[in-house]
Amino acid sequence: MVYRGGLSPRVVFVGEAPGAAEDRTGLPFVGRSGRKLDAAIERLGLASDEFGVLNLLKCRPPENRFDPRAAATCRPFLDRQLAFLRPSLLVSLGAHALRALDPRAPPILRAAGVPRTGGPVPVFPLLHPAAALRSRRWAERWDRDLVELGAWLAGGVAQPV
Numbered sequence: 383m384v385y386r387g388g389l390s391p392r393v394v395f396v397g398e399a400p401g402a403a404e405d406r407t408g409l410p411f412v413g414r415s416g417r418k419l420d421a422a423i424e425r426l427g428l429a430s431d432e433f434g435v436l437n438l439l440k441c442r443p444p445e446n447r448f449d450p451r452a453a454a455t456c457r458p459f460l461d462r463q464l465a466f467l468r469p470s471l472l473v474s475l476g477a478h479a480l481r482a483l484d485p486r487a488p489p490i491l492r493a494a495g496v497p498r499t500g501g502p503v504p505v506f507p508l509l510h511p512a513a514a515l516r517s518r519r520w521a522e523r524w525d526r527d528l529v530e531l532g533a534w535l536a537g538g539v540a541q542p543v
């Protein structure tokens with residue numbers, strides 16, 4: 383369960399951990415959340431070689447529960463992936479991914495939809511797509527934050543280096 387996407391992507395979407403569908407296929411975000419994410423990526427107009435998708439955790443955690451110790455163990459793999467891919471923008475999906483990529487970020491509901499430019503690579507926080515599937519309220523928030531992300535991308539901030 384490693385990566386799907388281009389080898390020189392402009393944008394890398396960072397999720398939390400593989401679920402059952404991801405464990406079966408060996409690819410990130412291929413279940414229901416993945417379909418929600420793919421629809422968003424299509425709306426953003428990113429071509430297949432312009433984006434990548436990966437997770438903080440490389441194995442499915444027991445009972446799908448996010449484990450910070452597993453995240454620490456997997457961190458060197460994530461860092462190697464990002465060093466290889468060298469994206470211009472990271473999009474964190476959910477609270478755990480945001481915390482891992484930008485430990486000083488405010489809570490997810492405050493951070494989502496607002497780019498964070500303090501680190502070496504800008505991070506654009508989104509809710510986790512599973513949240514957008516869970517309620518109308520979060521679906522609307524997901525849609526609004528996507529519009530912001532689209533504007534950020536269109537502004538040329540995340541052009542290939």
Ligand code: URA
Nearest residue numbers: 397398399400410411
């Ligand atoms: N949720 C995630 O965070 N990652 C996946 O790959 C699937 C669901």
